[in-house]
Amino acid sequence: MEGVDHLAHERNKSEFDVDAMKIVWAGSPHAFDVSDRISKLVASDPGFRKDNRSTLSRKELFKNTLRKAAYAWKTIVDLRLSEEEAAKLRFYVDEPAFTDLHWGMFIPAIKGQGTEEQQQKWLPLAYKMQIIGCYAQTELGHGSNVQGLETTATFDSQTDEFIIHSPTLTSSKWWPGGLGKVATHAIAYARLIVGGREHGVHGFIVQLRSLEDHSPLLGITVGDIGMKFGNGAYNTMDNGVLQFDHVLDVYSIAFASIAVMLWVSQVTCEGKYKQSDVPRQLVYGTMVYVRQTIVADASCALSRAVCIATRYSAVRRQFGSQNGGPETQVIDYKTQQSRLFPLLASAYAFRFIGEWLKWLYADVTQRLQANDFSTLPEAHACTAGLKSLTTTATADGIEECRKLCGGHGYLCSSGLPELFAVYVPACTYEGDNTVLLLQVARFLMKTVSQLGSRLSSKKPVGTIAYMTRVEHLMQCRCGVQRGFAELSADLVEAAVAHCQLIVVSKFIEKLQQEIPGKGVKQQLEVLCNIYALFLLHKHQGDFLSTGCITPKHAALANDELRSLYSQVRPNAIALVDAFNYTDHYLGSILGCYDGNVYPKLYEAAWKDPLNESVVPDGYHLYIRPLLKQEIRTARL
Numbered sequence: 274m275e276g277v278d279h280l281a282h283e284r285n286k287s288e289f290d291v292d293a294m295k296i297v298w299a300g301s302p303h304a305f306d307v308s309d310r311i312s313k314l315v316a317s318d319p320g321f322r323k324d325n326r327s328t329l330s331r332k333e334l335f336k337n338t339l340r341k342a343a344y345a346w347k348t349i350v351d352l353r354l355s356e357e358e359a360a361k362l363r364f365y366v367d368e369p370a371f372t373d374l375h376w377g378m379f380i381p382a383i384k385g386q387g388t389e390e391q392q393q394k395w396l397p398l399a400y401k402m403q404i405i406g407c408y409a410q411t412e413l414g415h416g417s418n419v420q421g422l423e424t425t426a427t428f429d430s431q432t433d434e435f436i437i438h439s440p441t442l443t444s445s446k447w448w449p450g451g452l453g454k455v456a457t458h459a460i461a462y463a464r465l466i467v468g469g470r471e472h473g474v475h476g477f478i479v480q481l482r483s484l485e486d487h488s489p490l491l492g493i494t495v496g497d498i499g500m501k502f503g504n505g506a507y508n509t510m511d512n513g514v515l516q517f518d519h520v521l522d523v524y525s526i527a528f529a530s531i532a533v534m535l536w537v538s539q540v541t542c543e544g545k546y547k548q549s550d551v552p553r554q555l556v557y558g559t560m561v562y563v564r565q566t567i568v569a570d571a572s573c574a575l576s577r578a579v580c581i582a583t584r585y586s587a588v589r590r591q592f593g594s595q596n597g598g599p600e601t602q603v604i605d606y607k608t609q610q611s612r613l614f615p616l617l618a619s620a621y622a623f624r625f626i627g628e629w630l631k632w633l634y635a636d637v638t639q640r641l642q643a644n645d646f647s648t649l650p651e652a653h654a655c656t657a658g659l660k661s662l663t664t665t666a667t668a669d670g671i672e673e674c675r676k677l678c679g680g681h682g683y684l685c686s687s688g689l690p691e692l693f694a695v696y697v698p699a700c701t702y703e704g705d706n707t708v709l710l711l712q713v714a715r716f717l718m719k720t721v722s723q724l725g726s727r728l729s730s731k732k733p734v735g736t737i738a739y740m741t742r743v744e745h746l747m748q749c750r751c752g753v754q755r756g757f758a759e760l761s762a763d764l765v766e767a768a769v770a771h772c773q774l775i776v777v778s779k780f781i782e783k784l785q786q787e788i789p790g791k792g793v794k795q796q797l798e799v800l801c802n803i804y805a806l807f808l809l810h811k812h813q814g815d816f817l818s819t820g821c822i823t824p825k826h827a828a829l830a831n832d833e834l835r836s837l838y839s840q841v842r843p844n845a846i847a848l849v850d851a852f853n854y855t856d857h858y859l860g861s862i863l864g865c866y867d868g869n870v871y872p873k874l875y876e877a878a879w880k881d882p883l884n885e886s887v888v889p890d891g892y893h894l895y896i897r898p899l900l901k902q903e904i905r906t907a908r909l
């Protein structure tokens with residue numbers, strides 16, 4: 274029945290202050306206020322409805338996305354929302370769109386790598402959406418290998434201009450989001466050539482389309498690369514293909530013939546290339562920035578899936594009826610708990626590692642401005658490794674949540690298929706996860722000698738076990754006199770172990786902070802222990818081989834896990850309520866707040882276009898002749 278909370282009995286079991294946990298999850302009272310207010314604003318506005326997406330064609334879907342993006346912008350302007358509120362609004366609209374790349378990459382790239390002069394020229398236009406940008410780095414032939422990009426940018430000292438060109442088919446830009454049909458400008462990455470000499474890959478701001486009639490400019494061939502995984506999902510995004518035919522460009526992002534660059538290079542009016550004494554990898558700065566945002570995004574995506582699966586696991590009953598009594602809630606089965614609760618713990622773990630990574634990125638950015646590059650290697654390794662670890666775990670976790678919901682998890686109305694289809698490219702974009710782990714492995718090879726010293730420092734026992742595991746995995750590999758390439762598969766395992774160590778240790782550090790609210794810290798301690806012991810159980814071979822734990826320890830850890838699952842059980846619904854997601858944002862009948870699942874599933878089925886007629890299109894043409902066929906078959 275509408276209005277009845279079918280999960281009230283579950284919510285009454287909670288042993289902690291849910292409102293206080295909502296603040297912890299949001300990050301601060303202010304952050305909670307903004308999220309709560311904006312998510313409800315979006316949920317209450319029919320202009321942002323999304324329950325019809327699975328019934329639209331690609332063109333209808335895309336046009337609807339443009340409508341929503343324009344409507345969101347009008348809402349932002351009319352309500353005079355702040356930058357923070359505007360970002361939250363676009364987040365809760367929950368639709369991959371060109372705005373992700375405009376706000377998530379194009380603007381950060383100009384802020385992070387542009388000169389003062391370039392920022393003054395481009396940022397006001399971008400902030401007012403008087404230009405729409407994308408990040409055009411990947412090409413048909415190269416994505417992971419940035420130094421293999423083929424697009425060229427040749428400096429013409431006669432005209433003080435750069436000529437951008439796609440010399441081969443494989444140099445066509447391919448994948449950039451927003452490029453296919455919307456972006457008016459791109460930050461295009463190309464090999465700089467000055468005076469016949471090549472100076473590696475740099476970024477250039479290039480106008481693609483007319484601001485008058487949106488037609489591609491002279492020398493620009495641009496379009497969409499076609500349908501992607503899933504039906505709705507990422508097909509709301511126009512990932513594009515772009516070819517340059519000797520395009521004149523006067524706005525290099527890394528170069529300005531007059532402005533003195535803070536830390537990148539410049540080309541003087543006389544056509545001289547001046548390389549500053551900064552790491553060339555600063556040109557990758559935008560990728561590092563986005564990777565750290567992707568870690569926070571992982572906690573959002575995983576928490577959505579876990580919220581759906583947890584609420585439905587409490588609603589769903591199957592088997593176990595005693596004397597005609599109610600069947601057992603599937604959330605009470607130990608197998609369901611052993612699959613679901615580590616994902617719940619991971620969602621919280623990724624939330625806190627995302628907070629720490631945001632601090633690390635801000636710290637390294639501040640240091641860079643003082644020409645202090647000392648923490649750049651660690652920042653690169655952490656953002657690359659944690660992006661890889663959290664996106665892999667989240668993609669796998671969303672799929673596990675679909676399976677935890679049985680058959681109904683496969684319905685679009687569960688919200689899980691769409692969430693999975695939208696999320697999984699995160700394992701590839703912003704750096705293929707294996708390629709990024711190889712970067713971490715390379716970092717570990719260089720610093721493995723320091724791991725030992727870090728072992729001796731005063732660390733909680735759990736962290737010591739994880740540190741010993743990484744050191745052991747590295748020494749087993751480094752001790753073998755073979756090349757990096759030969760050992761790369763093993764070294765990637767050590768890289769994963771290193772990233773898991775970081776997540777566990779930062780979760781423990783989070784618990785050392787002041788955390789207000791009755792029972793809140795205790796719940797987080799349970800979740801932290803579940804995360805750490807679940808991984809120890811999953812990788813117990815590694816831990817046993819270090820000698821750091823014995824088989825008896827491993828067995829005790831497993832017993833403790835079961836006990837921890839029992840401690841979480843009465844609080845599970847409250848722990849997912851703490852995410853404070855509206856039913857609109859969850860987009861899931863199985864995960865609806867009131868748990869009134871079956872009537873909503875049944876009602877939703879009849880709304881499918883296929884049920885607009887009792888007799889389906891095609892019956893008279895194909896089925897009736899079949900049923901009425903007069904073919905005499907001896908066998909029948």
Ligand SMILES: CC(C)(COP(=O)(O)OP(=O)(O)OC[C@H]1O[C@@H](n2cnc3c(N)ncnc32)[C@H](O)[C@@H]1OP(=O)(O)O)[C@@H](O)C(=O)NCCC(=O)NCCSC(=O)/C=C/CCCCCCCCCCCCC(=O)O
Binds near residue numbers: 359712
């Ligand atoms: C790193 C590579 C793999 C290799 O680079 P290479 O140049 O060859 O270097 P190496 O030889 O390997 O190493 C040399 C040394 O350099 C060091 N190094 C390497 N990289 C870095 C770095 N980044 N920083 C610092 N140091 C670095 C390395 O350690 C070596 O050091 P040493 O010599 O050992 O000491 C490189 O090729 C690479 O990075 N490849 C991956 C390519 C990639 O990631 N491409 C991504 C393209 S963009 C993309 O995919 C975009 C996707 C968009 C999807 C949507 C994302 C969401 C957007 C945000 C969400 C919405 C926000 C909306 C907000 C709002 O609405 O308001």
Ligand SMILES: Cc1cc2nc3c(=O)[nH]c(=O)nc-3n(C[C@H](O)[C@H](O)[C@H](O)COP(=O)(O)OP(=O)(O)OC[C@H]3O[C@@H](n4cnc5c(N)ncnc54)[C@H](O)[C@@H]3O)c2cc1C
Binds near residue numbers: 507707
């Ligand atoms: C949805 C989506 C959105 C995107 N948006 C953008 C965007 O806005 N802008 C942009 O510029 N790009 C974008 N991209 C492109 C994305 O950044 C690249 O696809 C990504 O970096 C992976 O590169 P690749 O495709 O070349 O993969 P490849 O490197 O070709 O990977 C193929 C396989 O080779 C393996 N491999 C590659 N190199 C090595 C190695 N050295 N050692 C071991 N294994 C290796 C990989 O692990 C993988 O298994 C997007 C991609 C997707 C899917």
